[in-house]
Amino acid sequence: xxxxxxxxxxxxxxxxxxxxxxxxxxxxxxxxxxxxxxxxxxxxxxxxxxxxxxxxxxxxxxxxxxxxxxxxxxxxxxxxxxxxxxxxxxxxxxxxxxxxxxxxxxxxxxxxxxxxxxxxxxxxxxxxxxxxxxxxxxxxxxxxxxxxxxxxxxxxxxxxxxxxxxxxxxxxxxxxxxxxxxxxxxxxxxxxxxxxxxxxxxxxxxxxxxxxxxxxxxxxxxxxxxxxxxxxxxxx
Amino acid sequence: xxxxxxxxxxxxxxxxxxxxxxxxxxxxxxxxxxxxxxxxxxxxxxxxxxxxxxxxxxxxxxxxxxxxxxxxxxxxxxxxxxxxxxxxxxxxxxxxxxxxxxxxxxxxxxxxxxxxxxxxxxxxxxxxxxxxxxxxxxxxxxxxxxxxxxxxxxxxxxxxxxxxxxxxxxxxxxxxxxxxxxxxxxxxxxxxxxxxxxxxxxxxxxxxxxxxxxxxxxxxxxxxxxxxxxxxxxxxxxxxxxxxxxxxxxxxxxxxxxxxxxxxxxxxxxxxxxxxxxxxxxxxxxxxxxxxxxxx
Numbered sequence: 001x002x003x004x005x006x007x008x009x010x011x012x013x014x015x016x017x018x019x020x021x022x023x024x025x026x027x028x029x030x031x032x033x034x035x036x037x038x039x040x041x042x043x044x045x046x047x048x049x050x051x052x053x054x055x056x057x058x059x060x061x062x063x064x065x066x067x068x069x070x071x072x073x074x075x076x077x078x079x080x081x082x083x084x085x086x087x088x089x090x091x092x093x094x095x096x097x098x099x100x101x102x103x104x105x106x107x108x109x110x111x112x113x114x115x116x117x118x119x120x121x122x123x124x125x126x127x128x129x130x131x132x133x134x135x136x137x138x139x140x141x142x143x144x145x146x147x148x149x150x151x152x153x154x155x156x157x158x159x160x161x162x163x164x165x166x167x168x169x170x171x172x173x174x175x176x177x178x179x180x181x182x183x184x185x186x187x188x189x190x191x192x193x194x195x196x197x198x199x200x201x202x203x204x205x206x207x208x209x210x211x212x213x214x215x216x217x218x219x220x221x222x223x224x225x226x227x228x229x230x231x232x233x234x235x236x
Numbered sequence: 237x238x239x240x241x242x243x244x245x246x247x248x249x250x251x252x253x254x255x256x257x258x259x260x261x262x263x264x265x266x267x268x269x270x271x272x273x274x275x276x277x278x279x280x281x282x283x284x285x286x287x288x289x290x291x292x293x294x295x296x297x298x299x300x301x302x303x304x305x306x307x308x309x310x311x312x313x314x315x316x317x318x319x320x321x322x323x324x325x326x327x328x329x330x331x332x333x334x335x336x337x338x339x340x341x342x343x344x345x346x347x348x349x350x351x352x353x354x355x356x357x358x359x360x361x362x363x364x365x366x367x368x369x370x371x372x373x374x375x376x377x378x379x380x381x382x383x384x385x386x387x388x389x390x391x392x393x394x395x396x397x398x399x400x401x402x403x404x405x406x407x408x409x410x411x412x413x414x415x416x417x418x419x420x421x422x423x424x425x426x427x428x429x430x431x432x433x434x435x436x437x438x439x440x441x442x443x444x445x446x447x448x449x450x451x452x453x454x455x456x457x458x459x460x461x462x463x464x465x466x467x468x469x470x471x472x473x474x475x476x477x478x479x480x481x482x483x484x485x486x487x488x489x490x491x492x493x494x495x496x497x498x499x500x501x502x503x504x505x506x507x508x509x510x511x512x513x514x515x516x517x518x519x520x521x522x523x524x525x526x527x528x529x530x531x532x
Binding site: 051 | 393404407410411414421422
């Protein structure tokens with residue numbers, strides 16, 4: 001059974017329709033990449049799945065349970081986590097306090113602050129520092145850790161590598177691969193196409209709110225993905 | 237002079253108790269509760285009814301009223317503030333202003349225009365005093381009020397910074413969308429925060445009733461002193477509210493020394509000075525006025 005099954009999400013902002021019926025499926029231990037240019041509707045799609053933005057229509061099923069009608073905090077408590085664009089840490093709180101807020105889902109699971117520090121060894125020494133003082137890579141690690149503290153079954157991450165140094169991006173993806181291997185379903189929004197091709201288990205490319213390419217990395221190429229992100233659908 | 241200063245500090249303790257709920261609600265929810273004063277008067281009437289009609293000891297009446305006002309806070313958030321605060325900064329002001337007028341008049345209807353006091357309920361304590369070296373006498377009740385103010389601030393700071401609930405309240409107040417994504421029920425969290433703010437008003441009500449008398453329309457005067465204390469001190473920590481309350485009380489006492497009618501005038505002057513310093517020519521904005529830049 002798939003962990004996260006999203007079908008026909010339609011979402012918009014007022015008059016503007018940003019997502020025109022997008023579907024995706026993520027199975028346990030699978031990392032799905034959603035790629036596409038700015039304004040393709042990737043962030044709106046993720047926010048609609050997480051309930052941060054209310055979709056006009058469409059269905060979100062998590063571990064076999066329909067959560068489409070639930071508000072964001074109930075979706076989080078059902079085990080669906082979103083690491084939002086820009087990390088959105090609480091800058092005046094310490095790293096530990098930010099991580100502990102992740103426990104607000106009240107779910108059972110393996111994650112504790114110490115387990116996060118084992119997965120991200122560079123965070124341990126920052127335990128008591130205000131999150132706002134951290135570097136971008138460290139903040140991304142805290143944001144991922146905070147999501148994991150809620151013991152989710154599926155994690156979505158918006159623009160993982162935006163504003164990070166190449167080394168920090170590498171660290172973030174190493175951690176995500178560990179998490180994937182623990183059996184979580186992961187959905188990543190990423191603009192870096194070669195990173196997408198190298199890391200993904202399944203790729204979706206969006207343009208102007210539509211899916212223009214859906215393929216396994218072995219079945220597609222950088223060129224195909226690039227042309228799909230500019231709106232050329234496969235087979236047209 | 238020493239005696240006046242000590243009494244000013246004790247008065248500042250009373251203003252602190254008045255201002256805590258108002259400051260807490262604004263710092264957490266961005267709502268200036270203009271019904272804060274009226275709700276304190278309501279709590280005072282509640283204490284009076286419980287202890288004089290039902291003959292419940294005052295300390296027990298305070299505990300009961302704290303629970304009642306907490307419940308009223310949940311109700312208030314659920315049915316008024318959560319809806320009003322979706323309409324921008326002005327709507328909660330209007331909603332709570334309207335509520336204050338309704339409460340004032342309902343209380344006038346129910347209790348009449350008589351002056352009421354809780355002092356008769358505590359017997360000797362209402363005029364008992366401590367003697368300090370140098371022949372200075374200070375009222376025991378005022379000392380207890382100041383201690384209650386300090387204890388309340390310590391409790392609130394502990395709650396906000398050391399408990400899960402406090403961290404959730406802070407997270408919700410700083411970034412509501414992200415808080416929900418983490419699984420925090422933001423509506424419930426803010427309702428609890430409103431309940432806490434109103435519950436602190438019971439201490440203000442007890443302080444008001446024990447140190448002086450009140451009538452149904454006295455809410456606005458309490459609101460004014462509370463608001464002035466908050467603006468002078470600025471937000472960020474409850475201790476700043478206390479500092480603001482002290483400055484207000486000291487300014488008023490200096491005014492009273494200069495001229496018998498200088499009490500209120502000097503307090504307002506201190507308030508205006510704080511307004512000019514805070515806004516500093518940057519144009520009017522509520523966050524600017526209340527010094528919300530440095531949030532804890």
